Amino acid sequence: MGEPILSVRDLETFFRPDEGIVRAVDGASFDLYPGRTLGIVGESGCGKSVTARSILRIVDHPGKVERGEALLRRGDGRIVDLVAIDAKSxxxxxxxxxxxxxxxxxxxxxxxxxxxxxxxVVEAIRLHRAVSAKEARDRAIELLQLVGIPRPEQRVDSYSFELSGGLRQRVMIALALAAEPRILIADEPTTALDVTTQAQILELIRKIQADRNLAVILITHDMGVIAEMADSVSVMYLGKVVESGPVDTIFHAPRHPYTQALLRSIPSVLAEPRSRLTTIAGSIPHPYARPPGCPFHPRCQNFMPGTCDRSAPPVTRLDPEHEVRCFLYEAPAEAVA
Amino acid sequence: MVTYILQRLGLALLTILAISVVSFVIIQLPPGDFVDTYITNLAASGSAVRAEEAAALRIQYGLDQPIWVQYWKWLSRVATGDFGMSMEWGRPVLEVIGDRLWLTIVISIAAILVTWGIALPIGIYSAVRQYSIPDYVFTLIGFVGLAVPNFLLALIIMYFGFKLFDLNIGGLFSAEYQLAPWSWGKIWDLTKHLPLPAVILALAGTAQLIRIMRANLLDELRRPYVTTARARGLPEWRVIMKYPVRAALNPFASTIGYLLPFVVSGSIVVSLVLSLPTVGPLLLRSLIAQDMFLAGTIVLLLGVLTVIGTFISDLILMWIDPRIRAGMHG
Known part of the structure; x- marks a missing residue:
């Protein structure tokens, strides 16, 4: 896989409204490689989008990236820490x-x-490339063509409200690709779309990724989308990456009780008709009332009283690519202590 | 698009017709008719009118005919520019109004421009730097401005202008141009006198507009398209000026039409204090004196100007808001 193009370590982004503090991202780490797709999965409110926005430093007020690093290997080979540079620079x-x-x-x-x-689209092109207005317009039309918009030379002059949801998402992709980036972050790109359109959009992202050797971060709550698209997966719960590994490992040998519960809650076509869909017990705690210890313990089937509610579990490396943050897999010596 | 404009134009004409009915009713409101008032006026000055003379006058003005015929006759005269006689002044209404209508429009537009010039930048700043110290300061000043009556402000400024700088701020013209015919010198004189009344008239609306602009923009700043613009690497000030400010300004285009009557009726007291030659004080006086042809004409003209203003703001909205243009096809 070579060198990662983006390497995020212990990223922390907190919101500090008057009411208290919300640890939206609480120590997220992952690596992203060219041509590969990293899936970030979790329930709503687990900090997936904030993680992605923290990388671009566009977290809305009163959110702030507090700690950690996000090392980006730039096109010219330099490595810059996105957390360290000024967000307005x-x-x-x-x-x-x-x-x-x-x-x-x-x-x-x-x-x-x-x-x-x-x-x-022209604005996005001209912000990053020194081209004339005419060239930029031609490129914009090419881009719209590339993302599969019919009659792009007419559509270029349309307004967004004149397009269907699927076409609008294609425009969004064209916008994101306008300056030929090497990383594409797709934040729930198909959530607002119907199933057929969803499949087309995912197919489009995959095709463009292959053509341009793009590194893709795909954020979703949909395990089905992850299975279809991702090479590796980071499972997030309340701002923490609780398990990460290659997609096959996550789906066939999940270790963290949360990952296991997420996978059980996918509806199956093989299930007994009229049987109840498995859900994860309880709901996400209120952001201001975060449980002590492992944040998942109130909903966990393997909850160990006296351990999980006391301290936060460390990261355990099960194999070079598979990590889990759970006391069940902690080295025995530490568990006794 | 042509259909839309024609439709708007048709509606505007209908509204003007309705306004003309209201104006006519206003003219007819006082007990007795025009000739009665005329006779009373003459009697007051010592000369009497004979009964047959009065009857002849009634026939001449069509007062013996049914009310809708009178309305039609009045409307036909108005259409040719004959708005009748002013009782109080004993001169044609149009002559009495004279330059006042145009001066009212000029001063209204000046006040509106000053309002926007002050309020929009402050509103934008207040929204972008919400809860900063300058935001609180502007908010405080804004509320004080909202609470202080304009005429009081006018009096204070006149007092200090006279006391400290020996300036006479009242009026729109210097004494030598007051009655002079229009010339470049008079226009320049007007330009020199215009800013102060414009600022005083503008201040009331300014405080309100700052709050509206701030609230509009705060709504827009939270929209996803702002984050999208930021995510493609646009500098922050361009993000704000191109997208959310654009959206927040849109509602203002639709208020252009109401501004004229707002300034005229809201500024009567200020106009009196500053002795501005606008139609506001004239309307007040004509109502007190029951000078109904004059009052009705002023109401009619203001109504028509408002309709024209609304029509213009419709056209502007159509020009700046693509959603409205799209709605016209569908």
Whole structure:
């Protein structure tokens, strides 16, 4: 796989509204490789999107990246720590869109309805490439063609509200790809779309990834999408990566009780008709009332009183690529202590 | 698009017709008719009118005919620019109004421009730097501005202008141009006198507009398209000016039409204090004196101007808001 293009270590992003503190990302680590897809999966509110936004340093107020590092290998070979550079600096702006493209969840509201889609794509191109307005427009049309928009030379002058949801998400992808980034972050790219369109969009991302050797971070709550798209998976729960590993390992030999519960809750076509769908007991705790110890312990089937609610479990490396954050797999000597 | 404009134009004409009915009703409101008032006026000055003379006058003005015929006759005269006589002044209404209508429009537009010029930048700043110290300061000043009556502000400024700088701020013209015919000198004189009344008139609306702009923009700043723009590497000020500010400004285009009557009726007291030659004080006086042809004409003209303003703001909205343009096809 070679060197990672992006290496995130112990990333922490906290929101500090007046009411208290929300540890939206609480020590996330992962590596991303060119041409590969990293899936980040978890329930709503587990910090997937904030993790991705922290990398681009576009977390909304009052959120702030507090600690950790995000090492990006830039196109010229330099390695920069995205956490250390100023979020408003020219270098950061150069990276946004230029090195890392971002596809958002809501294609309806993520485009301006006062500007044509061409205007927005051209803007994205000209921010990062020194081309004339005419060239940029031609490129925008090519991009729209690439993402599968019919009659792109007419569509370039349409407004987002004149397009269907699927077409809008294609425009979002074109926007993210406008300056030829080497990393694409797709944040729930198919959540707002129907199943058929969903499959087409995923297929499109896969095709573009293959053509451009893109590194992709795919954020979703849908294990089915992960199984179809990802090479490796990070499972997040309340801001922590609780288990990570290659996609086959995660699906066939999940270790963390949360991962196991997530997989059990996928509806199966082989299931007994009219049987109940398995759900994960309880619900995500309120962000201000985070359980002590392992944040998952109130919902965990393997809860060990006196251990899980006392201290946070460390990361255990099961094999070079498979890590889990759970006391069940802790080295025996430490468990006694 | 042509259909839409024609439709709007048709609606505007209908509204103007309705306004003309209201104006006519206003003219007819006082007990007795025009000739009665005329006779009373003459009697007051010592000369009497004979009964047959009065009857002839009634026939001349069509007062013996049914009310809708009178309305039609009045409307036909209005269409040719004859708005009747002003009782109080004894001159044609149009002559009495004279330059006042245009001066009202000029001063209203100046006040609106000043309002926007002050309020929009402050509103944008307040929203972008919400809960910063300058935001609190502007908010405080804004609320004080909202609470202080305009005429009081006008009096204070006049007082200090006179006391400290020996300036006479009232009016729109210097004494030598007051009655002079229009010339470049007079226009320049007007330009010199315009800023102060414009600022005083603008201040009330400014405080309100700051709050509206701030609230609009705060809503827009949280929308996903702002984050999208940021994520493609756009510098922060361009993100804000191109996308959310654009969206937050949109509602203002639809208020252009109401601004004129707002300034006219809201500024009567200020106009009196500053002795501005606008139609506001004239309307007030004509109502007190029951000078109904004058009052009705002013109401009619203001109504028509408001309809025209609304029509213009419709056109502007159509021009700046693609969603409205799209709605016209569908």
């Amino acid at each position: 020219a270098e950061m702006r150069d990276i946004r869109g230029g090195e890392i493209g971002y596809v958002f969840q809501e294609p309806m509201s993520s485009l301006s309805s006062f500007h044509t889609i061409g205007n927005q």
